[in-house]
Amino acid sequence: MAFLSYFSLVSTLMCYATVTSAPTPRGVSLICHERYFMISVDQLFIGKNLRFEAVDENGVYPITAEYAVKCGYSIRVLHVKNNVQLRASYFSCHTDEVDDGFRFGFNLIVHPRGKEISVTHALNRTCSPSLPWSLREVTCEVNYMEVSVRSEVTCPPSTKKNDWDNLKLAHSPSSADWQVTFQKDGDQLPSTSLKEARSQGYVFDLTGGRLVFRTPYGRPHSFISVMDGVPVEVVHATLFSRQSWLVLLVDLVAACSVYEPSYEDEGYMSWETPELLYPGFLTTNYSFGLCGKLLQPNEAREKGYLMEKYNGTVEISIPYDAVGGYRKSVVAGGLFEFFTYDFYAEQISVDEDKIETRIRTQRTMRTPLLKQTLLDKNQTVLEEQRFTIYLGNIPQDVQLISVELNGLHFKAPFQNDSTIMMVKVVHTNHTRGYTLTVPFHNSLVIQQKFSKEDIHFKLDINYALMVTPENQLYNHSASYVAILPDLSAPQFEASCSKSGIRFKLDYKPSDYKWDITVDSEPLTAELAAKQGLIMSKNSQMLQLDAPLHSNGYKKMNFSLQGFFGTFEIHAQDQENPEVQSSTVKTCQFFTNEFIECTTRMTMTAIVNLSLAAASGGVPSKMTLLQQTCGPIEADATRALFSFPMNDCGSTVKLGVGTVTYENEILYSNKAVGDSDRVFLHCTYPVTSLHRLFSVMSFESDTPGVGRIIHTAQTALQEPQSTTKSAVSQQRQNLDSSARYIKVGFTAPKRLHGKRLAGIKVHTARKVF
CATH class of the missing domain: 2.60.40 (Immunoglobulin-like)
Known part of the structure; x- marks a missing residue:
């Protein structure tokens, strides 16, 4: 309502402030x-x-x-x-x-x-x-309401009933000085002096050419009026004075929506106000925004704000993550966040006299606690054989303090090494994340083999996060499992038998990456036949039998009770030849008769002398051609001899492509008997002897073919330390050498300028 007369008022309450300019401090x-x-x-x-x-x-x-x-x-x-x-x-x-x-x-x-x-x-x-200032402006602050009107106004053409009531009140004897009266719930309350009104918390002032009325919310003279379903707090004050024949009357009404902002499930904060805060007024414009900046409706819609009018109510909805809002993280049994906004709105209304009222509202909106969801993302690529884990959507006010990996604690900032790394990632939406990489085969990763095909790698992660500046601790845990085909080297099952060692492999899908080798050569059917091995395989398994007479054994600890034989199989990575795996099996064997021709040119033989013993011979007293060379061990029917081939009276026979070292077992400077002469032979290919006769100790690249020859036997005994194929090949050589004719000399002391102690060398020519 406007003045009833031309109004000019000078207040004694005006405040004057004189200030000096000074630099604004940082912050x-x-x-x-x-x-x-x-x-x-x-x-x-x-x-x-x-x-x-x-x-x-x-x-x-x-x-x-x-x-x-x-x-x-x-x-x-x-x-x-x-x-x-x-x-x-x-x-x-x-x-x-x-x-x-x-x-x-x-x-x-x-x-x-x-x-x-x-x-x-x-x-x-x-x-x-x-x-420019409107004639009347209303400010709805968070803690007070304020009305200001221009101090010079021309009387409007219309008047209302309450104008006359206030005018009658102004003619009362007590109205000689300035008085104020309030209306509440339609009733006119008794007038009071300005001094008394100020003591009750009301302020009346004249400043900037405007009359100002200011009041806190919830004063005794205010009341709540529900307009179109929206609660509105109203304070209606009338300031008046009668001076002689002139009556001064100013109607000051503050009306502010006190609707409590609410959070909607769709992710909006909503606030409502009546479209007509002042009855009879027509709203001509409505604008709103955040942080003191007003946006027109079209501009607000582009930012995702919504404004709707229904049933005389204006509803404004703001996205919970709108630009200009403030967010805060909170730990409350979990990680939560809330958003606050400095909401600012302006409503311009005009009355029937076209007098403008501008209403400005300041409100603080706050969402309830919203669950904060951190982003766990498994970026692991199995081919890289490492975990790649991303933790994201971490707000700015949350700091990473430490990380536990399967119970092993790492303090932040993460000290990266050559295997485990933590990389920080910053995003444009003011959040950040961390990418963690841990190799599958790191010692802290749990490996679990659930089947022969797959290996499960497990990584349990606990992130220790802290909300600042309150230093609230929050733990975020995640668990990851990577299933990787078993890429480890094939593992053979090895078992012993009386005749040799058996290796068995059940194939798994990744075994195609590996080559099986024996003596550094790929295992093929040809190699198996050459080495005297027995191989059988199908799509499910591979079985390899290594008979005792096959090549590739390492034998040791010979005695009449037996000896130990070791056979080894290798698996080699096709992509990285340096990566190898071995399956080694050692078994104890017992044999009645056995001969071993080593690469270090040592002959070891367990000989059955039962025929000689039956003729009166004693195995423990028997010797080789050199009588100082007796058995290492003997019993009633057998003897164990082990001696260098360049000693003990051995002779050498040169054949076509072969060299044969021979010795004989004697009794009392004689053969053990006409019934059974026993010869010990070790035959080597010439190509394998790489220091032949150059020094007193000889060496060979391959073991020799050994034979124990009993003259009493009707057939030659099969060599014991070679494969059948090798025996077959070398038999031809031996048979050829059997047709050699001894010529020339016996037991020369030197050959090619070298002295050969204790060896008789025979040269021969082949008879065609």
Whole structure:
């Protein structure tokens, strides 16, 4: 409602402030908005203990919560951004109106951390609003309501019933001085003096050419009116005075929506206000935004904001993650977050006389606690044989403190080594993540073999995260399993038998990557036949039998009770020949008669002398051709001989491509008997002897073919240390050598300039 007469009022309550310019300290921002001035202080920079004072030419005034609501200030601590904000109305106390606008003066008093003395910063700023003032403007702040009207207004052409009621009240004898009366629930309350009204927390002031009325929320004279389902707090004050024949009457009404913002499941914060806050008024424009910036409806829609009108109500919805909002992480039985917004709205209405009222609303919106979901992403590539784990969507106020990998603790910052790495990833949406890589075969990874085809690699991760600056600890756990085909080398099952060693392999899918070798040569059917091995295989398994007489054995610990034989099979990676695996099997064997011709040119033989013993011979007293060479061990029917081939009277026979070393077992300087002469033969291919007759000790690349020849036997005994194929081949050589004719000389002491001690060498020519 407007004035009933031309109004001009000079108030004694005007405040004048004189301030001086000073540099703005770092971490402090001074911002002029269209209808208020704001100071923003970064707590993280200057410390947490701070307060404000208003300053004018008459002194300084501490701004307490009570003083703030009285003088047009609002102070908020924004924990979500570690920030303190002070908003001051252009009509606040101690603000000086100057030609170019409104001049503000404040002191910021800071008590820095760790210091006993506080520091005072003078903050001064002059603000000049660019938007013209409407005749009536209403401010709905978070802690007070404020109405200002122009101090010079022409009487409108229309009047209402309450105008006349107030006019009658103004003619009462007590209205000689300025009085104020309130209307509540349609009733006119008794008038009171301005002094009494001020004592009740109401402020009436004249500043900037405008009459200002300010009141806290929830005063005794205010009331809640539900308009179109929206609660609205209303304070209706009428200021009047009668001076002689002139009556001055000002109607001041503040109406603000007190709708509590709500969070919708769709992810929006919503706030509502009646479309017609003042009955009979017509809304001509509605705009809103965040952080003191107003957006027109079209612009707001582009940012994802929504504005809907229904049943006389305006509903505004803001996306929970809208730009300009502030988020904060919280640990409350889990990791949560909430968002807050400095909501700002403007509604312009006109009455029937086309007089404009501008209503501006400041509200703090806050979502409930929302579950914060961290992003666990398994980026493991099996071919790389390592875990690659990504933890993302980590907010800025959450720090990674440490990581546990299968119970092994790693403190952040992560000390990367050559095997385990943690890489930080920063995203444009102000979140970050970490990529962790751990090789499958690292010692901390748990390996579990559930089948012959697959190996399971397990990695349990616990991330220790801390919400700052409150230092709230939150643990986030995840578990990962990688199933990898068993790429390990084939593992043979090996078993012993009386006649040799058996190797068996059950194929697994990855065995195609490996080659099986014997004596460094790939195992093929041809090699098996050459070596005297027996191989059988199909799509499911491979079996290899190594008879005792086959090549490839290592024999040791000979005695009449037997000896130990070792056979070895290798698996070689086709892609990396340096990677090998071996299956080695050692078995104890017993044989009645046996001969071994080693590559170091040593002959070892277990000989059955039962025929000689039956003729009166004693095996323990028998010797080789050189009588000093007797058995190492003997019993009633057998004897064990082991001697170098260049000793003990051995003779050498040169054949076509072969060399044969021969010795004989004697009894009392004679053969053991006509019934059974026993000869020991070791035959080597010439190509394998690579220091033949050059030194006294000879060497061979391959073992020799040994034979124990009993003259009493009707057939030659098969060689015991060679394969059947090798025997067959060398038999031809031996048969050829049997047709040699001894010629020339016996037992030369030197050959090619070398002395051959204890050896008889026979040269021969072949008879065709």
